[in-house]
Amino acid sequence: MTAPLTRRQAAAEQTRRRLLAAAIEQFSRRPYTEVTVGDIARDAGVSQGLLAHHFTNKHGAYVAALHEARRNLGTLPATGPDLPPPVRLRRYWEGHFAYLAAHPDLALNLILSHAGPPEAAAEFEAARREGSRDIGALLGLDPDDPAVTMAMRAFGDGIDRLTADWLRAGQPFTVPALVEAGIQLLAGALRGLPLIDPAIRVDRALRLLRAGH
Structure with a gap:
């Protein structure tokens, strides 16, 4: 105690x-x-x-502020291990985007910005890598596979840009719509994986993403 x-x-x-x-x-x-x-x-x-x-x-x-902001965003593992994978993924993103929508200045200038010191940028990348690994593992993919790492990084870049553009435009569509756009971005990144490495199977991961509808 x-x-x-x-x-x-x-x-x-x-x-x-x-x-x-x-x-x-x-x-x-x-x-x-x-x-x-x-x-x-x-x-x-x-x-x-x-x-x-x-x-x-x-x-x-600055680093403490970044850590606190990211803590408030939550993590995928915290969504509940007993829930089906697609439900967990959508719940995580719903909370993630809702928090960013409620704090647009913080999102654009701290969370989604790379304008801080190099050490902070490195921590940002480490946090994003951890999130990408969690998503890959949730979908049954090997997070240590180089091709999976490349695909998840491409997805991460895309979702960050989508989120930043959405916030700068005044949030012209809803959080659920943004979540579904993120799902489609992720599905597109995964569909390209067999072209990089034919040994990687993504059928199950894509079924899991569709199952959340």
Whole structure:
């Protein structure tokens, strides 16, 4: 059982959460290069020294903001192992797109942006690779197969572009429609797999995608 926080620890955690919220707000509204440590600290109502204590520097605050935003997006494994694969996939994407729709600035300037420091971009790619592996495994594909990796990366690039364009256009169609568009993008990427490697069978994966309708 975890011991309760002391008053000092609780105050420190509250300060950290305020700084994190301020960092998310700042990086959602402006590019990384335009945000300063002072901007984040002022937004949180604390000194710059406290930001350094909790996050070291602007880069640390950016990475923490990115982690928090991605945590709020959820993961495919969290959708419930007892549900059929196509239901899990659609539920995950429905929650994913609904969150992005409710936070368009955060989505465009933090989650879908590669404008941060190189280390953060690497973490973004690692998170996307993990998501692609989860999807591939859910559909019965070998996530370590080079051809599967290529196809899932192509799908990831496409769905990110589709999402960004959708948000910039003012969300002209519904989240369920975006989910179905994502399913079709994924199906198209999978159909090309046997052309790269004839040994890969995608029939079952495509049936699973169709079964979610």
